[in-house]
Every structure is written in C-alpha cells, then in structure tokens.
C-alpha cells in the first residue's frame with residue numbers, strides 16, 4: 299500500500315484550534331477533524347481532545363462504547379485520516395530513581411493541573427457537571443505527598459482501640475468478614491474556590507477554581523462494623539472514646555504520614571454511612587484515590603477521607619497530625635500568620651452550603667447572535683443536609699428565580715442523610731435579556747437547614763483560604 303505520512307506527537311500538538319486545524323490521534327492514526335468538530339453530536343467538547351489522543355475522552359462517555367456508534371466513528375475517522383503517529387524517543391519518560399514521584403499513576407489530559415508533584419488537579423467544569431456520578435478518571439485529585447505504591451498482597455489494615463486490643467486485617471479478610479455497602483457521596487476539598495480568596499488577598503494554598511469536588515459511588519465495609527468487631531462498645535463514652543483516626547500509608551521525606559480524625563459518633567452511627575471503601579464506581583479504587591482502601595466519610599470535608607488507610611484507631615483524643623491541628627481550620631479575617639492560634643479553632647468536619655457555575659452557554663460568547671442563556675452548575679451542603687433550592691439572578695442579585703434541580707438535592711425522607719451534590723440548570727429566555735448588554739449572573743444555594751451562601755467573600759477572607767462559599771458570580775456579555 300501507499301506509505302502514510304508520519305507525524306510526531308509535537309506535530310499533532312501544534313494543531314489544537316480551528317485556525318491551525320484540529321488534529322487528534324486514535325491508536326496509531328492521525329486525523330484532521332477540523333470540519334467534523336463543528337458538527338460533533340457532543341458539541342464542542344471534542345475540542346478538548348484537540349492536539350492529542352481521543353481515547354481518554356471516549357472512555358468517559360458510554361455512548362462511544364455502543365457498537366453502532368463505534369461503527370459510525372470508524373467510518374467518519376476513515377475519511378479524516380491524514381497519517382500515522384511516529385513514536386519518537388522523547389515520548390519515553392525516563393525514570394529518575396531518586397524522584398519520590400517517579401511512580402505516579404497516569405492522569406487524564408483534561409485536568410487543570412494545580413501542582414504536578416504532588417499531583418493536584420481539577421477537571422473542567424463542563425465535563426464535571428455532565429454526569430451526576432463523576433467518572434473515576436475525572437474525579438478531582440488532591441495529594442499532599444507522593445502516591446504510595448501499595449500491593450494488595452502486602453496490604454494489612456491495623457485496627458486498634460485505645461486501651462483495648464489491636465488487629466490486622468488483609469483486604470481479603472475485610473471483604474470476607476464484613477457486609478458490603480454502597481454509598482453515593484460527594485467529596486469536596488476545603489480549599490475549593492480558593493481563587494476567590496486569593497483575589498481579595500493572597501494566601502498559601504492551591505488555586506482551586508470551583509471543581510475540587512466530585513461525586514462517586516463507593517463500596518466497602520462500614521467502619522461501624524469494623525469498630526464494633528474490634529471491641530468499641532455502642533456506648534463508647536464508657537471508655538472515654540471520642541475520635542477515630544485514619545493513618546495513611548503516604549509519607550513525606552521525614553516519614554511523617556498523612557493522617558486525620560473524625561468524631562466517633564459519626565463513625566459508630568449506623569446511619570453515618572462511613573465506609574472503609576475498596577471500590578469506586580464499581581472498580582477497585584484507583585491509586586490516586588486511595589488503593590486499596592480509603593475512608594469515605596459522607597458529608598465531611600475531603601481532608602478526613604483518608605486515602606491508602608493503613609491504620610484505624612478509636613481514641614480518646616483527636617488526631618495530633620499536622621493536617622488536623624495546623625491546617626483545615628478557619629479564622630477571622632483579622633487573624634494572620636503572626637497572631638494565629640491554631641488550637642483556638644475547631645478542625646473542619648462538615649462543609650457549609652456551596653454552589654458554583656460550571657458553564658454558561660449563549661449570550662455573546664461564541665455565538666454572534668446572542669440568544670438565550672443556559673447556565674449549569676452544582677450545589678452541595680455538608681453534614682447530610684440536602685440542597686433545598688438553588689436561586690439564580692441575572693441582574694447582580696436584584697431579582698432571583700429558582701433553578702431546576704436535574705439530579706440530587708433534597709428529597710422527602712432522607713433528611714440529614716443527603717450525601718450528594720445537586721446538579722442544576724437554569725434557562726433564561728431571550729425576552730428576559732432584551733435591552734441588557736450584560737448578564738451579571740449570581741447563584742446562591744439553600745440547604746435543608748435553610749443555611750444560605752454569603753453574598754461576598756471579603757467578610758470571610760481567612761489565612762488558609764478555606765470554606766470559600768460565597769455566591770457564585772459570572773458576568774456574560776450579551777448582544778451589543
């Protein structure tokens with residue numbers, strides 16, 4: 299046959315926009331999809347793969363696995379093929395044995411990376427609010443340390459009761475000896491939306507925009523069952539027990555491990571739904587998310603959902619770890635590093651009511667004729683409080699309308715056990731935009747305790763930049 303033109307990865311990477319032409323790779327083929335991109339049934343999301351491989355994106359959408367759709371894709375691609383991908387030696391990563399980050403797992407190319415080592419990244423909002431349950435590959439990733447390389451055959455979970463006994467369980471023991479439970483729970487980092495706090499006055503901490511939050515279906519055993527088995531009485535007060543510690547297997551260079559604790563009432567409550575989870579969305583928990591076992595503490599801040607759990611301890615005292623005592627606490631705007639007293643504030647557990655805007659379609663952006671607006675986002679509250687309502691304003695907060703909650707949110711009957719976010723959507727018809735040159739979009743959510751998001755961030759500035767939960771705002775230019 300005819301020898302195809304060979305292109306390097308760099309050649310493909312140079313074609314990311316409609317102007318340069320949009321190229322993608324699939325297996326060893328290089329394709330020019332510029333024309334097709336405009337008519338893609340999934341909208342302009344296909345542009346996210348521009349300049350790289352399509353496989354990581356296809357794997358996110360079940361529709362691409364449908365045999366009929368696959369046939370169609372093959373036909374379309376056949377016509378768009380322009381050459382083959384040439385493998386160059388630069389593609390092979392060299393492994394630096396001294397680098398503690400040399401054995402990190404592979405990550406999805408769509409992430410907005412905050413730091414590479416340790417790996418901290420959030421998915422694009424548009425992909426995140428596409429599905430109620432976040433695909434594992436897109437779940438936000440928050441690591442303080444290198445990802446440990448734990449082998450199932452070496453894994454032992456130590457379970458200890460202060461003043462009592464201590465036990466070791468293999469993954470097999472854990473799976474065999476305790477009933478399995480599945481819980482859908484949203485996890486959010488305390489630093490989510492920290493960019494807003496940076497804008498007021500810079501703080502230490504990662505610049506999360508609004509997507510350090512994700513939702514998954516977790517399967518594991520109830521921490522309650524394991525604790526009772528290990529000798530924790532239902533009336534744990536009798537032994538003075540008040541906290542449960544989770545100690546991770548990830549270590550810094552001084553051998554300090556990541557650890558945190560939760561109040562024991564949450565752990566022992568059969569309706570607290572705290573899991574020692576070994577599966578995430580039906581698959582073994584990926585390395586980035588705590589393989590082989592992580593704590594899943596529904597309604598509680600991400601930081602207490604310890605990954606790669608090596609040890610669980612029922613204790614009289616709170617974890618003395620750095621991240622429990624010297625981080626993840628909130629202070630007055632007047633408190634700064636020269637006068638902070640970390641012992642004076644409680645460690646964050648529940649999260650307050652939160653919302654964010656993920657996408658705004660219409661207006662002027664990308665659409666010359668203006669047209670109606672479609673606004674999409676999420677809302678979430680901690681502690682099992684459901685999202686009761688999401689209000690949207692397009693005039694800077696003067697008037698409000700309730701958004702449509704598409705999935706999740708408050709339901710009769712699950713009061714105090716609402717562990718997931720709500721995905722919402724709001725449509726603004728053209729008539730409502732008449733005469734306006736700009737939409738000043740504001741979003742505020744209300745939870746089932748009728749807690750509401752505060753209007754602005756200024757009054758909530760804090761030196762660690764945590765719990766940024768003011769109204770979500772975005773200005774959009776309309777027709778001129």
Ligand code: MTE
Pocket residue numbers: 437438439440441442443485486487488546547548556557586587588599600601602603604605606
């Ligand atoms: N557990 C361990 N062992 N090490 C960590 O660095 N990060 C915590 C928590 N559990 C962390 C951890 C923080 S701050 C958050 S927000 C969540 O994990 C993030 O979980 P994810 O990476 O699965 O999204």
Ligand code: MO
Pocket residue numbers: 440486487488489600601
């Ligand atoms: Mo976090």
